Amino acid sequence: MIKPWYKQIWPWLLISLPVFSILKAVHTVYIMNQQSPDLVVDDYYAQGKAINQNLSLYREAAARNLHANVLLAGNKAVLSFQANNVLDQQLVLDFVHNTIANKDFKVVAERSGESMYIAELPVTPTGKWSLVVHDPANQWKLRAALSLPATEPIKLTY
Template identity: 35%
Template sequence: MVKPWYKQFWPWFLIILPLTVVVWTIITVIVFSQNSVSLVTEDYYKKGKGINIDISKQNVAKNLGLSASAFSDGNAVVIQFEKGQLEHYPAITVMFAHRTLPDRDFSQLLTSDAKGQYRLTLEEELQGPWFIELTPHDQKWLVQGRVTFPSTTPVQLEN
């Protein structure tokens, strides 16, 4: 006697293969839709024009002899600033941008101590690669660079 089709091995084996692909495709679509990466900017033209402005601000910083380096000290980020031709250490806005996680970006207005060190104390220690921009309140110059935290030795920010 021949068994009915639903009691045989091969029909179920042939049904399971495409069904597995469909299930994993649905799972993949759900995971990727909930964890999107926003690496592409929508206003790329304005962003490109802004790069030219940033270069001129960097040139102003070079002409003034400004430079900076950054390192971490536990939960604190210390920025050592060389004021070059400036009369005093200005209050600066420090912008921290994460390479791949834009929701973690933040800015802070900092003032220096007598040695030209700016200290930012955070709730938790910074981890991973960060892009740092230093600008004064009038935004006439710009010093920027990349630092991978934690870093106990000062990393020079490029002009």
């Protein structure tokens, strides 16, 4: 005598494959909604429309002939300018993590000597970062792509 279909193993194995796939898809959607990746710039397209304004600050740094290097040692950032330019007593350093927005931080570097600035960092950054250096009045900007830890000074560009 043949058993009814619901008492055999083969139909249940065949039914379990699509059911398992559906459950796994629902679980994946749940994980995606709970742990969505951070966007470093929330409004990317609005930022894209303002690209000329941002580039003008880098052009201003080029017009002022600003050249600088940054050395990150432990929790200190040492900025050294190559020319003796008339700069403020403080500079702002924006550390922007490439993928995780809540790791971003901003520090103020104090002048130490004629063309050197020192800032104390709240954390010792590791991995890939973008560094933007600007004056408190936000009239010019310099930037660098950082791959940390670094043992040599990193050149800031326009």
